[in-house]
Amino acid sequence: MYCSSYKFCPQNFVIGANIWPFTGNMQKPLPELLKEYNLPIGIFPRDATNYEFNEETGKLTVFIPTICEVGYKDSSVLRFFTTVTGYLEKGKLADIEGMKTKVMIWIKVTCITSDGSKLYVTAGMKKTRNREAYGVSRDGVSIDKF
Numbered sequence: 001m002y003c004s005s006y007k008f009c010p011q012n013f014v015i016g017a018n019i020w021p022f023t024g025n026m027q028k029p030l031p032e033l034l035k036e037y038n039l040p041i042g043i044f045p046r047d048a049t050n051y052e053f054n055e056e057t058g059k060l061t062v063f064i065p066t067i068c069e070v071g072y073k074d075s076s077v078l079r080f081f082t083t084v085t086g087y088l089e090k091g092k093l094a095d096i097e098g099m100k101t102k103v104m105i106w107i108k109v110t111c112i113t114s115d116g117s118k119l120y121v122t123a124g125m126k127k128t129r130n131r132e133a134y135g136v137s138r139d140g141v142s143i144d145k146f
Helices: 030-036
Strands: 012-015 018-021 050-053 059-063 068-071 077-089 092-103 105-108 111-115 118-123 125-130
Touching (some): 092 118
Antiparallel strands (some): 012 018, 050 059, 059 077, 111 118, 118 125
16 A cells, blocks of 8 residues: 555654554554453543553553543543553453543543443542543643643
């Protein structure tokens, strides 16, 4: 496949001024990966498109352009650092680093679990949220600090 712009062409990479064809496996879009693991696509901001995923260990690293907050239609808010890591398994993202939620004060999110129509966000304590609120990817609002 040919792309006119290397910047938006996932099958090419750049070394110096040369564009080289990518010969490894194509990475699926992050929303597709999340769906495959039964998690809603909206748990990350819309511009979080770059990630690394190790299928053997389940380690997921998501890169976000700027520190930001995302508000959801259930009035909950998640805050993201520029790098979020965790371990992905069916219906669960565990051992999360780089994500917080507001429960009176900002608290580190350690686990997100999906079960039917419910999404469980563990941040000091497990809080149940409506999964539907996270079904759409939303824009993050830039903030000064994590």
